Amino acid sequence: MNKFIKMLLACLCITSTACGQKEYTDLDTDAFEAYISQHKTDGVQIIDVRTPGEYAEGTIPGAVLLDVKDDAFAAKGEAMLDKGKPVAVFCRSGRRSAAAASILTKKGFKNVANLIGGFLAWQKAEKTVVTPDAGTGM
Secondary structure, eight states, X not given: OOHHHHHHHHHHHHHSTTTTOOSSEEEOHHHHHHHHHHTGGGTOEEEEOSOHHHHHTOBOTTOEEOOTTSTTHHHHHHHHSOTTSOEXXXXXXXXXXXXXXXXXXXXTOOSEEEXXXXXXXXXXXXXXXXOOOTTXXX
16 A cells, blocks of 8 residues: 555544544434334434424424533433433434434443434435424423
8 A cells, every 4th residue: 555545544544533433323214213113122212302492393203302402412411311222313404413423422322323314304204203292201
């Protein structure tokens, strides 16, 4: 391998996590739905990281709100989630949930999946959507 390629690869490894590898998995809508289904018996934790207003308009069945814009997101996540169970995160378009997935993995969560395209992609794929019940927290 020539010197330039070795230097380029070294730079990539230094500036990215695990030499280009994310600590979480990005999944499309079908794979995200399958992930949730496959991990139901493992106690999958479905986390909607949008704002309370966005959450109130509809969410993925079984999702719990944990707003990533909240300054206490990381602390609340550690307090309410089990690090030993799978976590499925999503937001409106996939950007905030990618940030949330990164935060959670840095806090020690091992099995984290992020929905590519977010809730918009979920709706476009005509997946099941529910309206949270204000009285139950879901």
